[in-house]
Amino acid sequence: MSGHLGSRVAGRLRRGRPRAGLVAVAALAAAGAAVAVPGAAAAATATAPTAYVVNEGNGTITPINTATNAAGTAIKVGTGDSPNAIAATPNGATLYVTNGGNGTITPISTATNTAGTPIPVGPDPTAIAISPNGATAYVASPGTVTPVNLATNTAGTPITAGNGDAIAISPNGATVYVTTLNEVIPIDTATNTAGTPIPAGTGPFAIAITPNRATAYVTDQYKHQVVVINTATNTVSTRIALTGDALGLAVTPNGATVYLAGYGLGTVTPISTATNTAGTPIKAGGGPFAIAITPNGATAYVTDFDTDTVTPISTATNTAGTPIAMPAGAHATAIVIAGG
Numbered sequence: 001m002s003g004h005l006g007s008r009v010a011g012r013l014r015r016g017r018p019r020a021g022l023v024a025v026a027a028l029a030a031a032g033a034a035v036a037v038p039g040a041a042a043a044a045t046a047t048a049p050t051a052y053v054v055n056e057g058n059g060t061i062t063p064i065n066t067a068t069n070a071a072g073t074a075i076k077v078g079t080g081d082s083p084n085a086i087a088a089t090p091n092g093a094t095l096y097v098t099n100g101g102n103g104t105i106t107p108i109s110t111a112t113n114t115a116g117t118p119i120p121v122g123p124d125p126t127a128i129a130i131s132p133n134g135a136t137a138y139v140a141s142p143g144t145v146t147p148v149n150l151a152t153n154t155a156g157t158p159i160t161a162g163n164g165d166a167i168a169i170s171p172n173g174a175t176v177y178v179t180t181l182n183e184v185i186p187i188d189t190a191t192n193t194a195g196t197p198i199p200a201g202t203g204p205f206a207i208a209i210t211p212n213r214a215t216a217y218v219t220d221q222y223k224h225q226v227v228v229i230n231t232a233t234n235t236v237s238t239r240i241a242l243t244g245d246a247l248g249l250a251v252t253p254n255g256a257t258v259y260l261a262g263y264g265l266g267t268v269t270p271i272s273t274a275t276n277t278a279g280t281p282i283k284a285g286g287g288p289f290a291i292a293i294t295p296n297g298a299t300a301y302v303t304d305f306d307t308d309t310v311t312p313i314s315t316a317t318n319t320a321g322t323p324i325a326m327p328a329g330a331h332a333t334a335i336v337i338a339g340g
Contacts, residue, residue, distance in 0.1 A: 048065060048066055048067035048068075049294055049337050049339040049340025050065060050066065050110065050337065050339055051066055051292060051310070051337045052064075052086060052088070052337075052338060053303055053310055053330075053334075053335050054083050054084060054085065054086050054097065054303075054334040054335065055074065055083070055326055055327060055330035055333075056084050056331045056333045057308075057329045057331035058327055058329055058330055059076060059077060059082050059083060060327065061074065061075040061077055061083065061086070061095070061108065062074045063075070064301070064324055066299065066312075066340070069321070069322070071326065072113070074327055075108060075113050075114070077097050077099065077106045077115050082099045082100060083097045083098065083106075084098055084099075084100045084126055085097070085098040085127045085333075085334045086098070086335070086336045087137065087336055088110075088130070088336045088338040089130055089134045089338075090132060090133070090134045091134060092110055094107050094109060094150075095107070095108040095336065095338065096128055096130065096137050096148075097115075097128075098125040098126060098127065098128050098139060099118060099125070100124050102118070103122055103124065104125070105118065105119050105121055105125060105128060105137065105139055105148065106118045107119070107153065110338050119153050119154070121139045121146045121148060121155045122139075122141050122144060122155070123141055123142070124141055125139045125140065125141045125146075126142075127139070127164060127166050127167040127178075129167045129168050129169045131169055131189065132169065132171055132172070132173045134150060135151065136150060136189075137150055138167055138169065138178075138187075139155075139167075140162055140164045140165065140166070141158075141164045142163055142164040143160065143162070143163060144158035144159060144160055144162075145158065145159045145162060145167065145178050146158045146159070147192060156192075159192050160194065161180075161185045161187055161194035162178035162180045163180035163181055164178075165178070165179040165180060165205065166205060166206045166207050167179070167207070168207045170209055170213045171209065172213055173189060174188070174189055175187065175188065175231070177207055177209070179204035179205070179206075179218065180197070181203075181204075182199065182200065182201060182204070183199055183200055183204070184197065184198045184200045184227075185197050185198070186198070196234065199236065200227045200236070201218075201222070201223045201227055202223055203221040203223065204218050205219045205221045205248070206247060206249050206290075207219075208250055208251045209251070210251050210255045210273060211254070211255045212255055213231055214230070215230065215231060216228075216229040217229075217271075219246035219260065221245045221246050221247060221263075224242045224245065224246060225239045225240060225241050225242055225246065226239070226246055226249070226258070226271065227239055228240065228276055238276055240271060240277070242260070242278065243262075243265065244262045244264045244265040244267075245264040246260055246261075246262065247260075247262070247289055248261040248302075249291060250293050250300065252293055252297045252315060253295060253296070253297045254297055255273060256273055256274070257270050257272060257315065258271040259271075260278075260291075261289055261290060261291055261302060261303075262281065263305070266283060266284065266286050266288065267281035267283055268281065268282045268284045268291065268300070268302055268313060268320075269281045269282070270315075270318055279318070280318070282313055282318050282319065282320055283320060284302050284304070284311045284320045285302070285304035285307050285311050285323060286304060286306040288311075289303045289305040289332065289333055290302070290303045290335050291303075292335040292337045294337055294340060295337065296340065298314070298315060299312050299313065300312070300313040301313075301335055303332040303334070303335050304332060305331050305333060308326045308327070309323035309326060309332065310332060312324070
């Protein structure tokens with residue numbers, strides 16, 4: 001495990017392992033349905049979506065052109081290890097990055113890859129998800145979830161819920177799910193009120209929701225499992241046993257497969273949502289952390305905290321491609337794909 005885990009990430013550690021909030025995830029991206037173009041011309045396009053990677057170690061976001069897998073010029077959004085989670089508006093026009101060090105989120109225009117004015121949201125924001133209609137961002141912090149009006153870029157009244165670990169929104173926008181130390185808390189977006197917590201192991205790290213909004217998948221890094229939640233009843237339907245740390249995850253756009261980052265194992269594991277069984281792990285770097293999947297479902301991009309790379313994986317063959325280098329000392333964490 002990288003020594004960097006003793007600095008900024010240490011604020012979200014238990015028992016010496018990475019805590020959540022870094023996946024938008026992706027992972028926390030696109031409400032879990034799928035959670036970057038070189039240089040100044042880095043706008044996302046319909047034919048070549050862009051993957052945007054949070055480099056927690058140096059305060060930047062790196063865009064990756066998914067047509068060429070070339071990394072573009074890094075976008076400065078903070079200092080040191082400030083940025084830690086990212087989400088994109090449904091139209092792909094704007095990214096929002098949480099800045100844990102200064103209690104803000106920063107909007108980034110994907111047309112110009114420039115950062116706008118930071119928006120105050122409260123202490124230590126660590127996770128973010130955007131509603132399917134693009135109207136509201138929900139930002140998780142320790143003990144609260146803050147809704148942000150994206151038309152005005154102003155924060156609303158914080159909702160008492162969760163522990164700022166990870167967050168996702170159902171595809172119909174009706175429910176926000178936020179993790180806490182050992183639970184997942186549903187929030188009704190019509191009233192912004194928290195519901196009954198759902199038990200989810202001892203270390204919920206990331207959450208992703210299937211496109212049909214029937215199931216939420218939650219990684220439990222300490223019990224080495226994925227907790228499967230029936231969103232109709234908000235109860236746990238099953239638990240999928242794993243052999244190592246379970247961190248970031250993402251669901252393919254067709255809802256057939258969940259891809260899971262196994263940080264300690266250097267692997268990515270595909271899980272069939274039809275049977276909730278794990279397939280053969282795919283070797284992918286040294287410290288797989290978060291995952292986002294292209295809108296066409298063809299490629300999963302996996303950040304690697306330890307090796308400062310992003311690895312593309314073909315979902316047709318479940319084989320890893322050539323890792324894409326991030327800046328030295330980047331400590332790549334969260335990732336989101338915009339456009340396409």
